[in-house]
Amino acid sequence: AAERGHGRARMTSFTVNAILEETVKRDKDYRYMATSDLLLELQKDSFKPDTDGERKICKALLKLLNDQSSDVQGLAVKCLSPLVRKVHDAQVDEVMVALCNSVLTGKEEQRDICAIGLKTVVLEMPVFMGATAVRQLVPRLVQGVRDDALEVKLECIDILSDVLKRFGSLLKPEASASCNAALFAQLESTRAATRKRAISCIAALSAALSDKLLGQLVASIVCRLEEPSVELELRRTYIQTLSAISRSGGYRLGRQLEIVMPLILRQCSPDFTATAVPDPEMIESCLQAFESFVLRCPNEVGAYEDAIARTSLHYLAFDPNYADDDEMGDEEEEEETMQEEEEDDDDYSDDDDISWKVRRGGGKGLSA
Numbered sequence: 001a002a003e004r005g006h007g008r009a010r011m012t013s014f015t016v017n018a019i020l021e022e023t024v025k026r027d028k029d030y031r032y033m034a035t036s037d038l039l040l041e042l043q044k045d046s047f048k049p050d051t052d053g054e055r056k057i058c059k060a061l062l063k064l065l066n067d068q069s070s071d072v073q074g075l076a077v078k079c080l081s082p083l084v085r086k087v088h089d090a091q092v093d094e095v096m097v098a099l100c101n102s103v104l105t106g107k108e109e110q111r112d113i114c115a116i117g118l119k120t121v122v123l124e125m126p127v128f129m130g131a132t133a134v135r136q137l138v139p140r141l142v143q144g145v146r147d148d149a150l151e152v153k154l155e156c157i158d159i160l161s162d163v164l165k166r167f168g169s170l171l172k173p174e175a176s177a178s179c180n181a182a183l184f185a186q187l188e189s190t191r192a193a194t195r196k197r198a199i200s201c202i203a204a205l206s207a208a209l210s211d212k213l214l215g216q217l218v219a220s221i222v223c224r225l226e227e228p229s230v231e232l233e234l235r236r237t238y239i240q241t242l243s244a245i246s247r248s249g250g251y252r253l254g255r256q257l258e259i260v261m262p263l264i265l266r267q268c269s270p271d272f273t274a275t276a277v278p279d280p281e282m283i284e285s286c287l288q289a290f291e292s293f294v295l296r297c298p299n300e301v302g303a304y305e306d307a308i309a310r311t312s313l314h315y316l317a318f319d320p321n322y323a324d325d326d327e328m329g330d331e332e333e334e335e336e337t338m339q340e341e342e343e344d345d346d347d348y349s350d351d352d353d354i355s356w357k358v359r360r361g362g363g364k365g366l367s368a
Contacts (some may be wrong), residue, residue: 016205039079044056085125096121134163142156168208215256218259242321281357320355321355
């Protein structure tokens, strides 16, 4: 039996060396077939390379991820999934660091594929390696979140979100605070894509934050919402963040509802929207937050159920395009305008009207 084991090890080593020699051929077809063969070997339960073989495979795959052929790159990414379950911690550690550094400092085409590779490693690696992932990746990704380059920032927020969803419970207080500060700053970005990703990442982080840090985060959001100078778009972002935290953290946000609810009710109060131009996106965000609070914090939200019900019921009939009789005075001018608009029907579609989202939000709030 021992001889058969040594024989399989020698066969594995021979097979690996033969495949890896093909991965450096000039012809991309050879490299593609070699990477395909390597993937098949990695997927075998009996494939157990020695330490030297592990190093060679990891080194080869990191090189193949930067191959000139996108087909070869795609196969190399697929190899990472079985690889991280086959090799020792030290090799996974090196692969993670190398991929993360490429995301932070690599060229655009290199960064994209390495980001996909790093996400694959994070999602597929065994749970017992979570502490290594947090230790090696979180500080680097937080650095990337603060980077001025938009592409680097977005990739790092996405990857950090994946890390937090799987291993957020392993974060130490200092790392949690660092993530919190970096992500909160992104909520004020002028880029909608950055704000959207930051909200998702903060939601993942909130589930792992201590009660003290979560309270500080919510207090910071409330403080910004109370500032009159904060623009409407940013107010929407903060309310969407509170809603996302509620969906992720559940009942834990209930402790701050007494300072959160009055602010959000004020943003979508029917009395307020009657005297100002209503913003459908803001109203929808508020109604979504109400729905989340009712579902996740049913006990704490009890004091506000009547206000939520009245507000939701009011917006079931929301239609800012509806014209009252008092607004029909200038019919002739309107008819001329309508004739001109009919000539350009392609410039307008039902997609431009998002008032249905408000009505849907009201319905969901009442349902909750």
